[in-house]
Amino acid sequence: MEIRPIFSTILRNPVGLVLIGLQVALTLAIVVNALHIIGTRLDNMRASAGIDENNVLMISSTAFSVDDKPLDIARTDLDYLRSLPGVVNAMAVNTLPMTGSGWSTQVEAAEDPDSHDIATAIYFADETLVETLGLDLIAGRPFRAGEVTPFSMDDNLRPPVVIASAAAVLDLFPDLERPEDALGRLIWNGDENDRAASEIIGIVDGIKAPWRGFSVKIFDHVTFVPHIPTFDKSARYAIRSEAGQLDKLAGNVREQLAAQNLRRVVGEPRTFPEVRERFLRGDKSMAVMLIAVVVLLLLVNVLGIVGLVSFWVTQRTKQIGTRRALGATRGNILRYFLIENALITSVGVLLGAVLAMALSNWLASEFSVHRLPWYYLAYGAALLNALGLFATCLPALRAAGIAPAIATRSV
């Protein structure tokens, strides 16, 4: 109702507009992006790893000596593990989803080393991979036994065939409409003088990489290569139990495996639910930290507004008394400050929306996180407006209580 004179008053003393406007703008920009990251993290916590999580464990074995022929040990161990009751299948692996460590490499869509590329995690696997991990193979075929070869630390990674995640092929070949259409395509790696191509023979859906970092996309980029890892003395096995047998298997498998070959140390088995729990601990603490930052920023924002409006109320005491003398009700005075704050906050929110998008674009390009969805801005703007009004209420109620006699009594 009295927006125009309030606005011109604000413009005549733009310090408050600048202070509160900037504060609101920065708060909005940071808070909505933080909330977006929190939201993404919470989605991650719900995300499946793309394997039969409840029935897979990983166990490692380290031989005493390099001379002990790691490939032979692996083959013997796998034969033994596959023969155990309650075991569906087992294979030698380098890592599993969400373990936090593993290999990644750059792959290109064409022979030219400068062509479009993505980073992808590398999983070693043999012909049992679909069964051992419980993968969702949506197109193509698993590796054949004849395709699987040993791989030592000295070898270059140049597998003739690979199985890739749906997300990886879609990002590597943007022209694809469906991930299935990537079957038969080649992916390239290696340096300029030593290019190697691998044919995509299978597509797996939903499989996750060992890590995520800040990037969301990396988490979905996975490539399986047909190799048995033979890294010096150590080996790792993924074992899938029959449904519901995982704990029982985890309780016995270490001793059983150790008894097969005394010239090595067998590690504590890690069930996948444990792996996942440990992995998401980071997400939880990140979410908690960001929530703390958000709460702190909002609190600072509220206190800033309370402080400045209190100052204004004190500064305008005589003016408020005069307005009361001229016929303003307490409600009129309260409304004056609320409108004033709403105007300033709105300017801040507009500026903040621009800043928030800029920040989001930067995060998107720098860390390949997803863009900020518009509704985060809408909720953020509503939240800051509501908080602004709440913060204004406290000093504004004091203003509404100023006696009209102040008009004649003060100098």
Added chain:
Amino acid sequence: MLSMQDLSKVYRTHLVETHALREFSIHVEEGEFVAVTGPSGSGKTTFMNIAGLLEEHSGGRYQLDGVEVSGLSDRERSAMRNEKLGFIFQGFNLIPDLNLFDNVDVPLRYRGFGAKERKLRIERALEQVGLGSRARHYPAELSGGQQQRVAIARALAGEPRILLADEPTGNLDSAMARAVMEILEGINAAGTTIIMVTHDPELAARARRNVHIIDGQVTDLQSSFADSALGVSAPRESAA
């Protein structure tokens, strides 16, 4: 128009009680121009504040324009100030961040007039005090006398029944004071009741009725004085 009977006003702090007004009675008829004089601390501002519904009285009866004021709610008192009363303050009390137009607009907005009506009234009121061409200026760009004329325009724009002025010329030199006084006399001649506190005997003498307050009580120098001898109140005033 305005009638106070045995009014009292007590200020209580935790240490002392001040009886600012005691058995205070006054009756002002429609169209009167009353000059209120008295020594400092005698209760003039207290009287004006109660008359103007800026403060509540402690005891006695007060009727304003036929309405018994005691039982009114804060909202009703605000509406009465807005519609029936006009205020002129010693310190002008203009809002520094609003131009003259918007300053005069303040009470009209509380009144709820439409934009057209407000514009008409603002322009007319500023015209009336000779500042029609300065509507877009800010108070700081005006002299004290001009600022007080804006305050008068603000008080007039709502066409009040009573104009209350507490030392309106207290911050002005004598030339500016006379100019303000002339405007007030014009307003009074047009029918508006005026009650004015002043320390200036010359101005008090120009009013048709003088009321002297001493120690929170009225010493009325009857209305008849005003008609017969204008100068009578002057010696009294010099005592203050």
